[in-house]
Every structure is written in C-alpha cells, then in structure tokens.
Amino acid sequence: MNPLAHYPDSDFDIELRLLIEGIYLKYNYDFRNYSPASLKRRVAHALAQLECKTVSALQDRILHSPQHFLDLLQYLTVPVSEMFRDPSYFLAIRDKVVPILSTYPSLKIWIAGCSTGEEVYSLAILLHEEGLLERTLIYATDINPHSLQRAEDGIFPIEHLKLFTANYLAAGGKRAFSDYYTAAYGSAIFDRALRRQVTFADHSLATDSVFSETQLVSCRNVLIYFNRELQDRAFGLFRESLCHRGFLGLGSKETVQFSSVAEQFEPFARNERIFRKR
Amino acid sequence: MNAILDPHRVQALVIGGSAGGIEALLQLLPALPADCPIPVVVLVHLPDGHYSLLPDVFAPHVALPVKEADEKEALSPGTLYFAPPGYHLLIERNRTFSLSTEPPVHYSRPAIDVLFETAADAYGPTLAALLLTGANEDGAAGLAQVTRHGGTVLVQDPAEARIPTMPLAGLRATGGQAIVLPLASLALALRALRPEER
Numbered sequence: 001m002n003p004l005a006h007y008p009d010s011d012f013d014i015e016l017r018l019l020i021e022g023i024y025l026k027y028n029y030d031f032r033n034y035s036p037a038s039l040k041r042r043v044a045h046a047l048a049q050l051e052c053k054t055v056s057a058l059q060d061r062i063l064h065s066p067q068h069f070l071d072l073l074q075y076l077t078v079p080v081s082e083m084f085r086d087p088s089y090f091l092a093i094r095d096k097v098v099p100i101l102s103t104y105p106s107l108k109i110w111i112a113g114c115s116t117g118e119e120v121y122s123l124a125i126l127l128h129e130e131g132l133l134e135r136t137l138i139y140a141t142d143i144n145p146h147s148l149q150r151a152e153d154g155i156f157p158i159e160h161l162k163l164f165t166a167n168y169l170a171a172g173g174k175r176a177f178s179d180y181y182t183a184a185y186g187s188a189i190f191d192r193a194l195r196r197q198v199t200f201a202d203h204s205l206a207t208d209s210v211f212s213e214t215q216l217v218s219c220r221n222v223l224i225y226f227n228r229e230l231q232d233r234a235f236g237l238f239r240e241s242l243c244h245r246g247f248l249g250l251g252s253k254e255t256v257q258f259s260s261v262a263e264q265f266e267p268f269a270r271n272e273r274i275f276r277k278r
Numbered sequence: 279m280n281a282i283l284d285p286h287r288v289q290a291l292v293i294g295g296s297a298g299g300i301e302a303l304l305q306l307l308p309a310l311p312a313d314c315p316i317p318v319v320v321l322v323h324l325p326d327g328h329y330s331l332l333p334d335v336f337a338p339h340v341a342l343p344v345k346e347a348d349e350k351e352a353l354s355p356g357t358l359y360f361a362p363p364g365y366h367l368l369i370e371r372n373r374t375f376s377l378s379t380e381p382p383v384h385y386s387r388p389a390i391d392v393l394f395e396t397a398a399d400a401y402g403p404t405l406a407a408l409l410l411t412g413a414n415e416d417g418a419a420g421l422a423q424v425t426r427h428g429g430t431v432l433v434q435d436p437a438e439a440r441i442p443t444m445p446l447a448g449l450r451a452t453g454g455q456a457i458v459l460p461l462a463s464l465a466l467a468l469r470a471l472r473p474e475e476r
C-alpha cells in the first residue's frame with residue numbers, strides 16, 4: 001500500500017521542506033540539497049514504518065527526541081552496500097592504480113560515504129594482497145552513526161557472502177575469500193587486522209571541510225543523492241584533499257565530467273569511473 | 279480525432295514490463311515516429327548483466343535516438359531511454375533523471391513502481407504510463423499513482439499478454455480507469471505521437 005495514496009501532494013511538499021529545514025536547524029544535518037524525488041520516497045517510507053500520519057507529526061517527534069531523529073536518519077540515508085560492488089572498479093584499482101600508489105612511501109585513502117563498511121573491507125583486502133595495507137591509513141567517513149558502528153564491527157550476514165565471494169573473485173582476488181572471515185551464528189566476522197589501519201569518522205560532505213591530504217578518494221553511490229550544487233561542493237572537497245596526480249574513484253554511474261571541477265580531473269580508467277587530478 | 283495519447287496533453291511516456299516484455303517492446307517501439315515530440319522511458323526487468331544490452335538491441339529497430347538514462351540527464355523530446363542496471367531510475371520535477379541504490383522493490387532494482395511514481399509526481403496529468411506483460415506485480419502501485427495525478431494509464435490486454443499477472447495487477451490497482459488494449463492498437467497509439475499541427 002502506498003503511504004502517500006491519500007495525502008495531498010502540496011501538503012506533503014510543504015511539510016517535507018519544513019522537516020528538512022527543521023533537521024538542519026536542530027541537528028545540523030543538511031539534506032536541503034539532496035535530489036528531491038528519492039528523498040520524498042524515503043520520507044514517505046519512513047512515515048509508514050515509524051507509524052506517523054503526517055510529515056508534520058514526524059517533525060514534531062524528531063525535533064523533541066534525538067533518538068527518534070536517529071531512527072529517521074536510517075531512512076534518510078541509504079545504508080545499502082556490497083563488498084566489491086562492480087568488481088571491474090576494484091580490478092582497475094588493483095591493476096592500474098595500485099602500481100602508481102606503490103611508489104609512495106606512505107598512503108592516505110579516504111572512503112567517503114562508507115555506509116556499513118563493505119567498501120572499506122574490500123579496499124583493505126585488496127591493499128593487503130598488494131602489500132600496501134601496512135603503510136596505508138584509511139579514513140572511512142559517513143553521516144550515519146549506526147552505519148559507522150556496523151562498519152567498525154565488520155560483521156555481515158552470511159547469506160551475502162555468496163555474492164561477495166563472487167565479486168571478490170571477479171575483482172581479481174588472490175586468495176580464498178574465506179581466509180578473511182570467520183563464520184559464526186549466521187554472520188561472517190571479518191578479520192580485525194583488516195581494520196587496524198582504518199579510522200572511522202563522522203563527516204558530512206554537505207557541511208564539513210577537508211581533514212587530510214590523500215592519494216586516493218573513493219566515493220561511490222553517494223553523489224547520486226545530491227543535486228548539482230551539493231555535488232560540486234563534494235567534488236571541491238575531493239580536489240582539495242587529493243595530492244597532485246591523486247585518484248578519485250566514483251560509482252559506476254557517476255562522473256566529474258559535468259561538475260565545476262571537470263577541468264581539473266582527467267579520466268584515468270574511463271569505464272570504471274576512476275579519474276586523476278591534473 | 280480522439281487520440282488515445284492526446285498530443286496536446288501528453289508530455290512524457292513511461293513503459294514498464296517484465297517476462298515477455300522484450301518481445302512486446304519489439305512489436306511496439308518500432309512504431310514510434312522519428313519526430314516523436316516527447317521523451318519515452320522504458321524499464322523492463324531482465325536478469326542482471328543484460329540491462330546494458332537494451333539500447334543496442336533496440337537501436338536498429340527504432341527511429342529515435344536510443345540511450346541508457348544518465349544520472350542528472352534532462353529528459354529530451356524524441357529520445358528513447360532505457361533504465362540502467364543495478365539502480366532505481368527516478369524522474370525529478372525539474373525533468374531530469376536520478377538514480378538510487380535503495381533496496382529492490384518487488385525483488386527488482388530498477389523497479390517500475392519507483393519510475394512510475396516519481397514520473398507521476400514530476401509530470402502530473404501530462405504523463406502517460408503503459409504496463410505490459412509480466413509475472414509479478416511491480417508497476418501496479420506506480421500506475422495507481424499515475425491515475426491519482428490525472429495521468430493517462432494504458433495496460434496491455436491481459437488476454438494476449440504472455441504472462442497476464444502484471445497487467446492484471448495494474449488493472450486492479452487503477453480501478454477501471456486504465457485503457458486496456460492489445461499490442462497492435464498500442465502500436466497505433468504510439469505511431470500517432472507526432473508533433474502538433476499548428
């Protein structure tokens with residue numbers, strides 16, 4: 001049943017704007033420049049799940065209870081991820097980017113919008129196999145504290161492992177994937193050594209600034225939720241963070257091409273959406 | 279003339295289908311005239327890994343430019359768009375495409391419901407939506423939204439659909455407000471999508 005079926009559109013739109021504004025004023029989470037269609041769907045879904053009749057009722061609830069805001073945040077962000085999602089991306093990192101990264105004595109990598117950590121463990125495994133993990137610092141950031149906690153825990157439902165294993169192999173994996181986790185109680189618990197070099201941190205591409213110089217930024221399937229203006233802000237941060245000739249990896253449908261920093265990047269692996277700072 | 283797709287009114291056409299959809303589309307899409315004045319967006323469920331083939335499969339049979347919809351791309355008239363694999367395809371009010379990795383709907387990503395619902399929101403009464411053959415109920419909730427926004431709703435005649443589940447669900451969801459037609463008549467309606475004469 002569609003929760004919006006009997007809700008006048010114009011009311012929903014007004015209340016949605018007020019909700020987003022309220023969240024910004026109260027909690028400093030800035031969703032004002034997110035793509036509206038998906039945001040609207042996610043709020044409609046939250047209404048049904050959180051059993052609120054109207055967006056105004058939801059607003060009332062979240063403004064007066066940080067815990068309820070955290071509940072809503074689970075719907076506003078999209079905590080959906082996969083290990084080695086788009087294996088060809090990780091294969092290109094392994095075959096084309098790693099040889100260049102190897103020339104640096106020490107490395108810093110920023111995974112922006114890391115969600116529940118699948119991308120972090122994927123890159124850590126890859127760097128480990130290429131002998132780079134020991135001299136790398138990985139910053140894994142997101143705005144969803146629940147997701148960051150789950151990322152840090154590194155425990156994933158065992159039923160996802162079939163897909164993750166297939167992806168790992170397609171991404172040029174060199175070992176048995178099961179070397180990296182222990183199966184217990186329906187979960188796969190990933191090797192703690194993989195996150196020794198990882199710092200998990202709350203950081204918003206919408207409101208925060210650059211915190212470190214990096215050689216590689218991987219930001220996948222986050223920018224699709226932003227409008228052009230906010231995309232440009234995020235691209236600006238990546239450009240600022242990246243060292244001369246640093247790499248920027250995006251999701252399979254994302255590009256710097258139409259952004260305000262387009263001129264400052266060149267395609268490095270075109271199909272895999274890896275760009276290099278000029 | 280009382281056209282099914284009134285060219286004075288319809289500003290975009292969205293089409294959804296599942297099992298049997300490719301064959302149905304091969305009957306339908308070649309009918310689109312080269313000077314079709316509106317964008318046409320097609321979402322047909324396929325096994326993962328097959329979606330990207332669609333533009334190449336259809337390009338030789340269709341008079342319009344055919345492409346995969348890009349993130350933030352503006353919908354342009356006279357263009358046939360296919361949904362890319364692995365993402366939901368949404369239409370914004372400013373008539374650009376968005377993508378999302380929200381969880382699958384009816385086990386599908388892309389899902390027809392997501393496309394239809396957001397297209398209805400973006401185009402209101404100027405949207406036409408067509409639901410074809412399929413073995414699941416994706417698209418029915420979307421059609422209901424199109425109806426609610428006053429758009430034109432077309433459903434392939436379940437009697438001739440290879441799998442009638444999807445068109446039947448669409449009919450149930452729209453409570454008698456859908457126009458039910460066989461593919462041959464739907465093709466005629468598409469053929470009539472010509473620029474208005476002034």
Ligand SMILES: C[S@@+](CC[C@H](N)C(=O)[O-])C[C@H]1O[C@@H](n2cnc3c(N)ncnc32)[C@H](O)[C@@H]1O
Nearest residue numbers: 077081082113115143144204205206220221222
């Ligand atoms: C669909 S997930 C992408 C996960 C992973 N990168 C991948 O491709 O599988 C999108 C993530 O972006 C995060 N996100 C949304 N807005 C953000 C912002 N302003 N700054 C940083 N992360 C954000 C969400 O919390 C969510 O975890």
